[in-house]
Amino acid sequence: MNHRKTKKTRILAVCLAAFTAARTSVSAESDAVTAVSAGGKNETLFAVFAGLTDADVTGVSYAGTASGTLTGDDLTYLVRDTASGLRVDIPGLPAGTYDLTLSTAKGTVVQSGIPVSAQDRSGYAHFQYTEGVGAYQDSGLLKPDAVILYVTDENKDSVSVTSKDGTTVTGIGNILNSAGQDAGGGKTSGGSTVTNTNSGIIRKLAEDGTPLVIRIIGDVTAPYGLTAYNTTDFGGAKGDNGCMARMKSGKDITIEGIGTDACIDGWGFHFICEDAAPELGKSFEVRNLAFRNVPEDAVGMEGAQAGDTVTASVERCWIHHNEFYVPNIANPAESDKKQGDGACDFKRGQYFTNSYNLYDGYHKTNLVGANDSNLQYNISFHHNYWKDCAARGPMARNANIHIYNNIYEHQTDVGQDSRAKSYFFSEYNLFENCDDCTVIKSGGAIKSFQDAFVNCEHETTGTVVSAKTDAVSNSNKYPDFDTNPALSYIPAGDYILETDTAKLKALFAAEGGTLHENTAVSGTTAVGGQIDPPAETVTGDINADGICDKADAVLMQQFLLTESSLTAEQGAAADLNADGTVNAVDMTLLKRLI
Numbered sequence: 001m002n003h004r005k006t007k008k009t010r011i012l013a014v015c016l017a018a019f020t021a022a023r024t025s026v027s028a029e030s031d032a033v034t035a036v037s038a039g040g041k042n043e044t045l046f047a048v049f050a051g052l053t054d055a056d057v058t059g060v061s062y063a064g065t066a067s068g069t070l071t072g073d074d075l076t077y078l079v080r081d082t083a084s085g086l087r088v089d090i091p092g093l094p095a096g097t098y099d100l101t102l103s104t105a106k107g108t109v110v111q112s113g114i115p116v117s118a119q120d121r122s123g124y125a126h127f128q129y130t131e132g133v134g135a136y137q138d139s140g141l142l143k144p145d146a147v148i149l150y151v152t153d154e155n156k157d158s159v160s161v162t163s164k165d166g167t168t169v170t171g172i173g174n175i176l177n178s179a180g181q182d183a184g185g186g187k188t189s190g191g192s193t194v195t196n197t198n199s200g201i202i203r204k205l206a207e208d209g210t211p212l213v214i215r216i217i218g219d220v221t222a223p224y225g226l227t228a229y230n231t232t233d234f235g236g237a238k239g240d241n242g243c244m245a246r247m248k249s250g251k252d253i254t255i256e257g258i259g260t261d262a263c264i265d266g267w268g269f270h271f272i273c274e275d276a277a278p279e280l281g282k283s284f285e286v287r288n289l290a291f292r293n294v295p296e297d298a299v300g301m302e303g304a305q306a307g308d309t310v311t312a313s314v315e316r317c318w319i320h321h322n323e324f325y326v327p328n329i330a331n332p333a334e335s336d337k338k339q340g341d342g343a344c345d346f347k348r349g350q351y352f353t354n355s356y357n358l359y360d361g362y363h364k365t366n367l368v369g370a371n372d373s374n375l376q377y378n379i380s381f382h383h384n385y386w387k388d389c390a391a392r393g394p395m396a397r398n399a400n401i402h403i404y405n406n407i408y409e410h411q412t413d414v415g416q417d418s419r420a421k422s423y424f425f426s427e428y429n430l431f432e433n434c435d436d437c438t439v440i441k442s443g444g445a446i447k448s449f450q451d452a453f454v455n456c457e458h459e460t461t462g463t464v465v466s467a468k469t470d471a472v473s474n475s476n477k478y479p480d481f482d483t484n485p486a487l488s489y490i491p492a493g494d495y496i497l498e499t500d501t502a503k504l505k506a507l508f509a510a511e512g513g514t515l516h517e518n519t520a521v522s523g524t525t526a527v528g529g530q531i532d533p534p535a536e537t538v539t540g541d542i543n544a545d546g547i548c549d550k551a552d553a554v555l556m557q558q559f560l561l562t563e564s565s566l567t568a569e570q571g572a573a574a575d576l577n578a579d580g581t582v583n584a585v586d587m588t589l590l591k592r593l594i
Contacts, residue, residue: 179235
């Protein structure tokens with residue numbers, strides 16, 4: 001047996017034992033209240049407690065890199081009873097270490113030393129942009145003056161928002177479906193045109209400079225006011241299955257799920273830039289949501305185009321950490337929409353990132369450009385998982401796309417589909433048991449670097465290069481986007497890249513999709529008053545010099561290459577996701593933290 005590996009295993013065992021003992025210390029009087037899980041991911045802190053209910057809690061506060069107190073709707077909706085226990089979720093926190101304090105009928109409960117990781121903002125949506133995509137700043141904090149709407153299945157038709165001119169719209173379907181205010185051609189049986197009560201509220205909020213956050217709590221079925229089935233009522237269209245919220249001329253909008261059970265059930269979103277307000281239709285984010293039973297699209301983004309000119313460009317869109325499950329529609333408006341009309345599509349715009357999403361069983365998955373004349377540029381797909389899908393991973397026209405660290409498993413039709421002058425730079429992707437991994441048609445091009453193909457019927461039809469700086473002939477508007485530092489982040493290496501494709505599935509399991517229940521407990525629980533915690537370990541500070549920097553990354557890399565060992569204290573600092581092991585996932589988190 002290799003001596004270094006034996007030593008590494010022994011050190012990890014010691015590290016795990018010491019780390020577990022330090023992080024689950026509980027005072028003697030706290031037997032009635034225990035932490036079931038606690039941690040932080042993607043700028044969200046969470047904790048689940050046994051022995052408490054929502055009715056026991058009178059106050060919640062947090063302190064650390066940022067500090068605050070939950071009041072009003074935040075306290076009402078971010079603290080709730082679940083099957084696992086009392087759950088607390090606090091989104092919108094900068095990466096760092098936090099103490100969570102609950103005032104309860106059983107005394108003060110403190111969970112200290114909870115690490116919260118940062119979002120991965122790699123990709124084109126954030127390239128040369130510092131304003132923050134959606135309603136959040138790049139720090140993770142909400143933008144100033146943001147309005148938060150909490151949406152449950154119970155309040156979906158009664159929640160309301162008011163713009164600065166006093167316009168109030170009630171019902172999340174009415175609020176989000178701007179197209180529903182337009183006079184459609186559809187008629188009711190009485191002959192009246194059917195519209196909703198949107199009143200242009202999305203555009204008014206954008207013009208007010210008011211960022212909007214829609215927080216989904218639990219399973220939310222289709223609300224009133226969405227587009228209608230197979231008619232132009234409520235802004236719908238003939239041939240569509242309906243139930244879409246078509247948001248026109250919004251800005252700085254985030255739609256996010258809270259906790260582990262947020263689900264958009266039976267409806268979807270379009271984010272639209274229109275000629276009437278081309279300066280809007282910018283800055284849109286969707287995260288931590290499961291999409292199920294979606295009749296038409298789950299998420300779509302679209303601008304406007306006249307001839308060969310994009311007249312209203314949809315821009316700065318970031319769709320990440322979601323799960324898309326294929327629907328089965330009993331009576332589709334058109335025969336090819338039995339499984340919906342796309343999971344996540346992007347048309348006529350630029351600066352789009354699609355990352356850390358799970359696509360499960362979809363037939364039409366990701367469309368980039370509706371036809372050969374559509375123009376859309378500066379697009380990134382990274383760390384996604386296409387599982388048992390048929391086609392469009394993505395299918396693209398006239399687009400320059402950086403596509404890396406994705407997983408294609410049992411793709412039955414086509415994975416990467418490059419058409420109409422589109423140019424893909426594909427690197428370090430994993431294809432397993434796929435049919436046509438890549439296809440090039442009508443002037444498209446694919447440059448493949450270090451992609452892995454395992455038991456695939458047809459491997460890449462693109463140009464395989466030995467160096468990522470090699471040029472590949474293409475007809476795209478940005479033919480050298482992959483090597484020109486003025487056109488992308490790629491030459492500078494300003495993105496998180498896993499160069500061992502064998503680790504991509506483990507990385508996705510830890511970092512991809514929606515937030516999943518974590519039974520690990522980070523930090524120390526105290527009840528009835530805070531107890532003295534054990535000596536604090538600064539997450540990521542492996543060399544214990546008080547800061548987390550590249551020197552710590554070097555130590556971790558040496559350890560992962562079995563060139564050195566770690567003490568128990570170093571192992572505790574290196575275990576960033578608190579799962580008891582130090583591996584490539586921790587290295588990814590450390591790079592992100594640095």
